[in-house]
Amino acid sequence: MAEDTFTPNPFHAMKTFDAKHIKNIVLLGSHGCGKTTLAETMLFEAGLIQRRGRVEDKNTVSDYHELEHERGSSVYSTALHTEWRNYKINIIDTPGLDDLVGETIPALRVADTCVLLLNAHHGVEVGTDLVWEHMQRYERPVIIGVNQLDHPNADFDATVAQAKEHFGSAVTVMQYPVDQGDGFHRIIDLLKMTMYVFKDAGGKPEKQAIPASELEKANSLHKDLVEKAAENDEALMEHYFEKGELDEDEMRIGLKQGMMKRTCFPVFCLSALRNMGSGRLMGFIDNVAPSAIEMPAEELGGGGTLCRAMVRQCSSPSRP
């Protein structure tokens, strides 16, 4: 081929990932809870885009359609991808408006894990319940993200209490905010027993020891989390009874099993707008959320089964 006619194929430079290192998630939740903003933040944090767009500025990667610009909200499900550490995370950003809930169904079909976002100042909304009904049909693992913790009326505890009321005892606190509202910048992580402290612009937090004033609460919630991880596996439960504790890796094993059995819906803290919390969420998706090959085979309508990894390959190509 003559040099001047050569057009490099960008796909040649693409990294390849084995199925274990590909995670397929779908962002779900009520209208305006922050799904598109979170998707944009995840792409930015991973370095796929150099500047974060805003829904209001009509320049997010996900809400690219003219109709979405006109309406100022998502109208279609959009497939995106990002990379975090050695994993590829395929993301489907769905619209939250009640009359567009049909858009979530094909997304639920191909995703392996649902990330259900709750708005920390509205709690569980009618739109959340509507999407939850659809999620029930597909029985996927669920991660809950409590977003907008920077909002003046944010109330994490009330939001989690409502989530437990609506979705049951599987709702499990993995993180809690030390401060919320305008001053939100510290999150205590109960798996790592670390406090993440964010600067004004968000991004990568500093890790600090849990302050003495929070230790009693953090220890008690950590114990609940360990018990939740242990209850899914006899060997882990025995180990827990012997040692009175599980290490981080053991907890990850138990939490993964809990997610797959849907006895555990881990809850994360987020401010998508201020870029706080998305890195830790992506790390958890990498290390704990199941990949397509770990998920049970799909039952087919006419009988037989289909491997989940094959369902994934049939999904639409990622943007950007």
Ligand SMILES: Nc1nc2c(ncn2[C@@H]2O[C@H](COP(=O)(O)OP(=O)(O)OP(=O)(O)O)[C@@H](O)[C@H]2O)c(=O)[nH]1
């Ligand atoms: N304060 C605050 N505002 C946020 C946050 N995340 C999103 N928003 C704002 O909430 C509004 C809706 O955000 P979107 O990202 O479009 O929400 P969505 O869930 O994608 O909405 P639909 O596509 O309509 O379902 C926008 O004005 C965002 O700037 C957050 O963490 N904190």
Ligand SMILES: [Mg+2]
């Ligand atoms: Mg949206």
